[in-house]
Amino acid sequence: MFALQLLFNAIVLGAAYALVALGFVLVLNATGAVNFSQGDLVMVGGYAGLALFTWYPAPGILLLPLVLLGMAALGLLVALTAYFPLRRRPPETVFISTIAIGIILQNGANLLFGPEPKRAPALLGEGEIRVGTLVFGLQSIAIVAVAAGLIAGLHILFSHTQFGRRLRATAQDREVASAIGIPVDFMVAATFAVGVALAGVAGLLLARGFFVTPTDGANYMLKAYVAVTIGGWGSIPGAVVGAGLIALFEVVYPALPALFPALVPALDGLPLFSQNASVIVLDALILLILVFRPQGILGAATKARA
Amino acid sequence: MKRIAAACLLLAAFAHEANAVEITIPVLVPLTGFLATEGASQRNGAILAMTTPPAGVSVTYDVSDTGVSPEVAVNALERAAGEAPLAIVAPMLGTQMLAMLPVALEYKTPLLTISGTAAITRQGNPYVFRFFPDDATTKTAQVRYALESKGVKRPAVIYQTTAYGQSGHAEILKALKRAGIPPVYEEALDVSVKDMTPVLAKARAAGADALLLHLHSGPSALLLKAAASGGYRLPIIAGSGLSQPSAVDLLEPSELADVCAETSSSPISAETPAMRSFLDAYRRRFNADPDGFAVAQYDGVGMALEAVAKGATTPAALTQALASTSYAGLAMTYRSDGHGDMAHSAVIICYDGKTRIPTVVAHYTNDAPD
Structure with missing residues (x-):
């Protein structure tokens, strides 16, 4: 039963991380540039939910569409300020400009909300469903449901709509897309809107159970980068797989001695399954992937990595 | 008659202001990064003490964010110490304090801190004074x-x-x-x-x-x-x-x-009338509840200001006063153990x-x- 509980916890965390990684990879594909402010945009999503709740104390699920819209608008602003004016410069310029955006967001949040950890509103409420010793919090269930809904929605958008096909064409080759009449700039701007909206929703989902502080962004950015590296640079399914793997390493790997008590005497006090060790093992795995399968688990072999 | 009395009072007030000892105590604290919450408490405690100084003392201060890197803290200290302040409120982050100690030694400026890291008062530096009980x-x-x-x-x-x-x-x-x-x-x-x-x-x-x-x-x-x-x-x-x-x-x-x-203390529990007054003043000023860090830094600056009011108006005199006297603060009575550890209660x-x-x-x- 404990294994199921851990698996559920990992799915919850992985679902939220997947949204962060998806937003990251969408912008990466559309522009070829790494949006280093993605983590800070997650943080902004958490604060957006908190601010909306202060203004109108409704359940988070009702505030969610407003967060989506607001963050999409912020995505357009990021595109207009940090990408479009610099897109003909070397790629490093956009890296730097998005880092600058992240620093502005971080310090802005510190000024507006203060440095203390804060909680965003619960999506459905504080209750929980208990099945034997298993505990399924309503917030956790809502996180999985919302993330699954958004990932399914993205799949439909990209696979079954003309707009999605244009987005994909833009992501694959901007010059050819432009030559066949696709409004590339509009598509890139729309991608920024979608990618940042996903980050914002992830922020709202995470900021209830795991709180939000102005400095959270770097950690989420790192997770997005690692997820995309593991899953496959530029691969949308790969981003989801990578996010899930990170969550498994955070939740399940360190709990292995509790799951399998027979391991404990064999370890003889060695902290092979500590939280720190899980980070070391995950990063060692990344090194192995970079060496032996640089395109990642589901990535195409020809993609270039920033 | 009333006008004459009022004029006398006004003159007395001016005279008092004119005679007030004017000192500067820069506040260097982590306001961003993982210690930002605690750093904000430290800042607030220092500010509250400096805005209610003892009679005859006038304090000016600037607040600088030291983040969480030692380099930023050392640069901030170099800037602040270069303007010859009487003392400096120094960050609570131990790694920053350890990097700042040689600079304080060079400038002979007392540092008032609430860092809990045990090592900072074990470096033989006479200019560090810790007002939070060590670990x-x-x-x-x-x-x-x-x-x-x-x-x-x-x-x-x-x-x-x-x-x-x-x-x-x-x-x-x-x-x-x-x-x-x-x-x-x-x-x-x-x-x-x-x-x-x-x-x-x-x-x-x-x-x-x-x-x-x-x-x-x-x-x-x-x-x-x-x-x-x-x-x-x-x-x-x-x-x-x-x-x-x-x-x-x-x-x-x-x-x-x-x-x-x-x-070190629990101001929100308001154990004493003095702590209740502090709690009320803190809430009025900062629209937040104080913690033990805020009280500790409030007491630390309070001890320094009391020493100034008693004539310790140079860094050397203040260092001597902090090292050799005791002070009844809100949380406890502070006195140095010879290493700069002032707080001995939890x-x-x-x-x-x-x-x-x-x-x-x-x-x-x-x-x-x-």
Whole structure:
């Protein structure tokens, strides 16, 4: 039963991380540039939910569409300020400009909300469903449901709509897309809107159970980068797989001695399954992937990595 | 007649202002990064003391953010010390303090800090004055309360990987060793760890009968939340991170049931009338609740200002006064132990599971309870 509980916890965390990684990879594909402010945009999503709740104390699920819209608008602003004016410069310029955006967001949040950890509103409420010793919090269930809904929605958008096909064409080759009449700039701007909206929703989902502080962004950015590296640079399914793997390493790997008590005497006090060790093992795995399968688990072999 | 009296009063006020000793005490604290919450408390405590100085003292101050890197802190100190201030409120982050000590020695400027890192007063530097009990004092109080009042026999120790966490961890182990009780489980957590279920499960699997925490405020709240929802009903004696009202606000009162924490003082518990006045003034000024860090820095600056009012108007005289006199502050009576450690008391606060206001359940002065 404990294994199921851990698996559920990992799915919850992985679902939220997947949204962060998806937003990251969408912008990466559309522009070829790494949006280093993605983590800070997650943080902004958490604060957006908190601010909306202060203004109108409704359940988070009702505030969610407003967060989506607001963050999409912020995505357009990021595109207009940090990408479009610099897109003909070397790629490093956009890296730097998005880092600058992240620093502005971080310090802005510190000024507006203060440095203390804060909680965003619960999506459905504080209750929980208990099945034997298993505990399924309503917030956790809502996180999985919302993330699954958004990932399914993205799949439909990209696979079954003309707009999605244009987005994909833009992501694959901007010059050819432009030559066949696709409004590339509009598509890139729309991608920024979608990618940042996903980050914002992830922020709202995470900021209830795991709180939000102005400095959270770097950690989420790192997770997005690692997820995309593991899953496959530029691969949308790969981003989801990578996010899930990170969550498994955070939740399940360190709990292995509790799951399998027979391991404990064999370890003889060695902290092979500590939280720190899980980070070391995950990063060692990344090194192995970079060496032996640089395109990642589901990535195409020809993609270039920033 | 009334006009003449009013004019006399006005003249007296002007004369008083004109005769006031004017001093500068820059405030260098971490306002961004993982210690921003605690740093804001430190800043607020210093500001509150400086805006209510003793008669005859006028204070000016600038606040600088030191972040969490030693380089930024050292640069801020170089800038501030170059303007010949009387003293400097120095950051609570131990790694920053260790880097700043040589600069303070060079400029011969006293540093007023609340860093708990034990090593900062063990460098032979006469210019460092710590107004928060060091980890040896607070962790001894934490361990003694766990063993003596809770009857803990098989503690698990969970701490942060930061310098703050390592320092507290070492002192917890020393205190447990003195009592002859080894921990059954230990784990260091990075500040980015989100899911606390694995660490709780491993502590339980190891047979722990209580958790001794030394975590920052956010991770403390995360762990308590996970413990409550997962049904890990072990007694928890936390570090001072959990004494902060901003951390407690993240939790429901029921999630705080059977939870205690060590700290230097608990202003929100308002044990004395003077602490109640401080609490009211702090709330009026900052629209927030103070914690033990704010009180400690308030007391530290208060001691310096009192020394100035008594004639210690140069850095050398102030250093001498801080090293050789005592001061009855809000939290305790402060006096140097010869190394610059001014605070020698800690308290244990406990939550009842019904409110977020803790009760002070024990006072410890060095190794003996009051």
